[in-house]
Amino acid sequence: xxxxxxxxxxxxxxxxxxxxxxxxxxxxxxxxxxxxxxxxxxxxxxxxxxxxxxxxxxxxxxxxxxxxxxxxxxxxxxxxxxxxxxxxxxxxxxxxxxxxxxxxxxxxxxxxxxxxxxxxxxxxxxxxxxxxxxxxxxxxxxxxxxxxxxxxxxxxxxxxxxxxxxxxxxxxxxxxxxxxxxxxxxxxxxxxxxxxxxxxxxxxxxxxxxxxxxxxxxxxxxxxxxxxxxxxxxxxxxxxxxxxxxxxxxxxxxxxxxxxxxxxxxxxxxxxxxxxxxxxxxxxxxxxxxxxxxxxxxxxxxxxxxxxxxxxxxxxxxxxxxxxxxxxxxxxx
Amino acid sequence: xxxxxxxxxxxxxxxxxxxxxxxxxxxxxxxxxxxxxxxxxxxxxxxxxxxxxxxxxxxxxxxxxxxxxxxxxxxxxxxxxxxxxxxxxxxxxxxxxxxxxxxxxxxxxxxxxxxxxxxxxxxxxxxxxxxxxxxxxxxxxxxxxxxxxxxxxxxxxxxxxxxxxxxxxxxxxxxxxxxxxxxxxxxxxxxxxxxxxxxxxxxxxxxxxxxxxxxxxxxxxxxxxxxxxxxxxxxxxxxxxxxxxxxxxxxxxxxxxxxxxxxxxxxxxxxxxxxxxxxxxxxxxxxxxxxxxxxxxxxxxxxxxxxxxxxxxxxxx
Numbered sequence: 300x301x302x303x304x305x306x307x308x309x310x311x312x313x314x315x316x317x318x319x320x321x322x323x324x325x326x327x328x329x330x331x332x333x334x335x336x337x338x339x340x341x342x343x344x345x346x347x348x349x350x351x352x353x354x355x356x357x358x359x360x361x362x363x364x365x366x367x368x369x370x371x372x373x374x375x376x377x378x379x380x381x382x383x384x385x386x387x388x389x390x391x392x393x394x395x396x397x398x399x400x401x402x403x404x405x406x407x408x409x410x411x412x413x414x415x416x417x418x419x420x421x422x423x424x425x426x427x428x429x430x431x432x433x434x435x436x437x438x439x440x441x442x443x444x445x446x447x448x449x450x451x452x453x454x455x456x457x458x459x460x461x462x463x464x465x466x467x468x469x470x471x472x473x474x475x476x477x478x479x480x481x482x483x484x485x486x487x488x489x490x491x492x493x494x495x496x497x498x499x500x501x502x503x504x505x506x507x508x509x510x511x512x513x514x515x516x517x518x519x520x521x522x523x524x525x526x527x528x529x530x531x532x533x534x535x536x537x538x539x540x541x542x543x544x545x546x547x548x549x550x551x552x553x554x555x556x557x558x559x560x561x562x563x564x565x566x567x568x569x570x571x572x573x574x575x576x577x578x579x580x581x582x583x584x585x586x587x588x589x590x591x592x593x594x595x596x597x598x599x600x601x602x603x604x605x606x607x608x609x610x611x612x613x614x615x616x617x618x619x620x621x622x623x624x625x626x627x628x629x630x631x632x
Numbered sequence: 633x634x635x636x637x638x639x640x641x642x643x644x645x646x647x648x649x650x651x652x653x654x655x656x657x658x659x660x661x662x663x664x665x666x667x668x669x670x671x672x673x674x675x676x677x678x679x680x681x682x683x684x685x686x687x688x689x690x691x692x693x694x695x696x697x698x699x700x701x702x703x704x705x706x707x708x709x710x711x712x713x714x715x716x717x718x719x720x721x722x723x724x725x726x727x728x729x730x731x732x733x734x735x736x737x738x739x740x741x742x743x744x745x746x747x748x749x750x751x752x753x754x755x756x757x758x759x760x761x762x763x764x765x766x767x768x769x770x771x772x773x774x775x776x777x778x779x780x781x782x783x784x785x786x787x788x789x790x791x792x793x794x795x796x797x798x799x800x801x802x803x804x805x806x807x808x809x810x811x812x813x814x815x816x817x818x819x820x821x822x823x824x825x826x827x828x829x830x831x832x833x834x835x836x837x838x839x840x841x842x843x844x845x846x847x848x849x850x851x852x853x854x855x856x857x858x859x860x861x862x863x864x865x866x867x868x869x870x871x872x873x874x875x876x877x878x879x880x881x882x883x884x885x886x887x888x889x890x891x892x893x894x895x896x897x898x899x900x901x902x903x904x905x906x907x908x909x910x911x912x913x914x915x916x917x918x919x920x921x922x923x924x925x926x927x928x929x930x931x932x933x934x935x936x937x938x939x940x941x942x943x944x945x946x947x948x949x
Contacts, residue, residue, distance in 0.1 A: 336911040354854045357770030362764045363783070365826040370790050373801030394927025430673065441668070444754075447934060448675040456683050457883045458904035459919035462912075463681040504678065509941060516942030557792060564794035568885040572904070585796045586886060593803070593890055605800045609793060616792060 381602035396603040406604060409588035412581055420502045424559045425552065428507045432514030433501045433540075439474040446515075449508035460501075465489075468497045498582065502566050510555045517551035518544065544627075553623040554563045557616065579606060682923075689732060689920040691725040693913035696852035701804070701819035726933070743900070743918050750899035750922075752815065754881045758874055763827035770858050772829070773836035774844065787826040795886050806891055817891040822881060828873050834943060835869035836862060872940020875933050882926060 344466075381397070382388045400406050431449070435442055452460075458528055467473050468488040475485050488497050493517060522543050529539050567586035574589065594599050688696065736743050772784050790798070796820075806817040839862065847857050863870075888898045895903075900922050904915065930937070 351686055355771050355775035355780075358767045358774075358854075358858070359780070359783075362768030362824060362826075362829060365764065365789070365820075366790070366826060369805055369821045369824050370798060370801060370826070373805045374798075376804055377800050421832070431671070434670055437663065437667050439664055439671060440670045441671075445671045445675055448678055450934070450937070451682060451930070452678055453687075454923075454926040456901060456919075456922050456926060458901045459685050459923045460681055461904070462919055463684050466684075467681075504681075507674075508678070512938055512941045531689070531882070561794055564796060568883065571889070572902075589796055589799060590889060597671060598800075598804075601776065601800045604859060605797050609797045612793065612797070613789070 314545065335600065357626060360589065373558050377602040377605055380598050381606050384599070396599045397607065399604045400600055400607065403600070405583070405588055405591070406600075408580060408583050409585045410607075412495075412583055413564070413585045414526065416502075416584070417560060419495070420499045420563050421556060421559045423499065424503055424506050424510055424563075425555055427503060428510035428555065429514050429548075429552070431507060431511045432518055435511065436515055436518045446508075446512070449511055451508070452505050453509055457572060461569060464497070464501060464569070465573060489574060489582075492581055494579050494582045498566055498570060501569055502563060506559060506562055513551055513558075517548050521547045549623050549626050552579075553619055556619060558613065560612075617621050664893075685916060685919050687725060689916040690730070691727045691913065691916070692727055692731060695726055696913040696916065707750050716925075733921075734914050736914055736917045736921065738771045740914070742839065743903075743914070743921075745896070746898065746900040746903040747918075749897060750882060750901065753818050753822075753884070753899055754878060758802070758821055758877055758882050759863065760819075760823040761825055761828055761877060762870060762874060764823060764867070765832050767858075768829045769832035769836055770862055772833045773839075774785060785828055793824045798885065799890060802887075803890055813892055813894050815897065818884075818887055821887075825877075827880075831873050831943070832866065832938070833871060835866050838854060838864050868936050868939055869943070871933055871936040872943075875929055875937045875945070876940065878929060 380386060382391060382393065384392045384395070435445060439445075465472070469475075470485070470487040470490075472488070474488065474570065479485055486493055488494060525543055526539055529543060534542075564585070567584045570582050570584060570585070574582060578587070585604070588604065589601065592604075635701075665772065772780060803812075803823050805821075806812045809816075809820075811817045843859050844861060847861055852860070883901055884899065885902055888902050892898060900918070904918060904922070
């Protein structure tokens with residue numbers, strides 16, 4: 300209970316911070332100057348207050364009901380399933396299911412591949428898109444055209460793109476033809492240890508534009524006068540970038556990292572469409588494992604692996620939040 | 633000015649500074665050229681696959697087979713490799729033909745059925761999710777309270793969960809409600825996805841509280857404030873979020889695979905992967921047809937999309 304209180308305290312602290320940041324952002328654009336927090340106090344009489352409360356919950360109700368039915372409650376059931384031996388006998392078995400999942404080779408392969416992919420692809424996506432954003436914001440011509448080009452892969456349906464990707468990276472595909480022309484080896488890209496490279500390239504191709512837009516927005520919101528002052532104090536471009544811009548970018552970097560992480564789990568779509576249920580072993584992702592476990596109707600295993608994955612994600616997010624909090628602290632408020 | 637005489641050391645200092653500034657400007661100029669070149673290279677790489685898909689859809693089926701036969705035949709015969717044959721990369725078709733489009737649109741109904749499936753899934757999800765989310769985010773943004781904040785935090789966490797985690801709960805609910813293998817299995821979870829709530833709440837919080845308070849003092853009911861002030865002010869946000877939601881569901885693969893064992897209900901995004909060697913030329917045409925709705929939306933709403941994405945990053949998730 301104490302922990303819970305602590306958590307809720309943290310949450311309100313965080314949201315307060317969010318609001319402050321928001322107001323700071325909004326201040327430049329809203330007509331009425333910086334907006335006040337929406338602390339509406341209608342304490343004329345308690346009857347009105349009650350109505351107010353009811354109305355406010357009325358707005359939340361449809362969404363809340365849906366989310367409860369389709370996400371929260373079933374997740375509780377999943378937790379329950381992960382701890383019992385089967386849905387009919389409901390005998391409590393502790394962590395047995397988790398042990399079973401851990402010792403499962405397919406799970407280990409899938410978890411390892413997914414983890415490896417995210418570890419490689421996410422930082423690459425963040426760094427490359429930041430680089431592109433800095434280049435784009437440095438005053439090059441045709442900025443809006445380039446922006447559209449970079450964003451376009453986001454709109455291209457996976458189903459359309461998978462075709463071309465196969466043509467490019469097939470054993471007899473274009474990349475090999477070009478590579479061999481320059482004396483490179485002929486590689487069966489999708490059926491070898493190089494397969495992950497293909498997927499990383501695809502991931503970057505799809506996500507760089509989106510991330511770049513986020514960074515561009517953040518870069519243009521860095522206060523100009525601050526940079527002017529730094530220039531006058533004869534700071535170098537590098538110093539300005541690392542000591543001023545990066546500070547302001549830190550919350551965006553956090554956001555981009557989280558979004559890239561989420562999107563990195565979606566790469567299953569492309570892999571599945573290109574290679575089917577059982578791809579080459581380095582491409583066997585968590586979602587493959589889930590899909591194939593569904594075929595054998597093993598809810599315990601499924602539940603346990605879903606929970607493990609949720610835990611890993613929550614821990615990763617916490618680490619990122621804490622790191623960012625420490626780094627970007629002094630520009631807050 | 634003539635009367636003032638600069639000490640020699642100082643004159644040298646200014647000269648040096650001017651020279652330094654000039655050199656800097658020169659470097660800056662080169663920097664811009666290099667930057668443009670880098671961007672141009674990336675842009676070409678980014679556009680290439682899309683352009684290839686579009687131009688190839690106008691090739692005749694024999695031309696497609698001649699060019700890419702090697703790829704799709706070998707994938708079909710289970711890994712047998714025709715080493716002598718390789719792929720031809722061709723941008724411009726020898727003869728422009730609309731035969732594939734004709735075949736797809738008028739001769740083979742299954743593509744159209746799948747396309748229609750995609751539309752049927754995305755349309756209602758888009759409309760209902762936005763309505764539900766708009767209501768909820770108004771509730772979150774306008775009223776404060778500890779309970780509500782905890783719930784909002786819960787929404788954020790759920791938004792961040794990958795589909796691999798929500799999939800099992802999704803499946804369980806669908807099987808309890810008996811909606812597995814029906815369109816409702818895709819629709820219902822889509823209606824209540826927390827993604828739009830999070831973003832819209834951020835949009836509404838940008839509206840100054842004074843505006844709503846003023847309306848409230850003038851006697852507007854909560855519903856009037858919502859529908860006459862909040863929704864119109866959030867129009868650009870709604871459009872940008874609609875685009876993001878559209879992209880997500882137009883491309884869905886995981887949900888239909890798990891929740892719909894009946895192939896006939898699958899959207900085109902899943903179906904396109906099952907095209908076999910004889911139909912590659914059709915595949916390109918289908919791919920282009922599938923690309924048209926998002927492309928139109930993109931051309932129409934790019935500004936909104938960029939605005940929407942930019943808002944997202946301003947805050948911590």
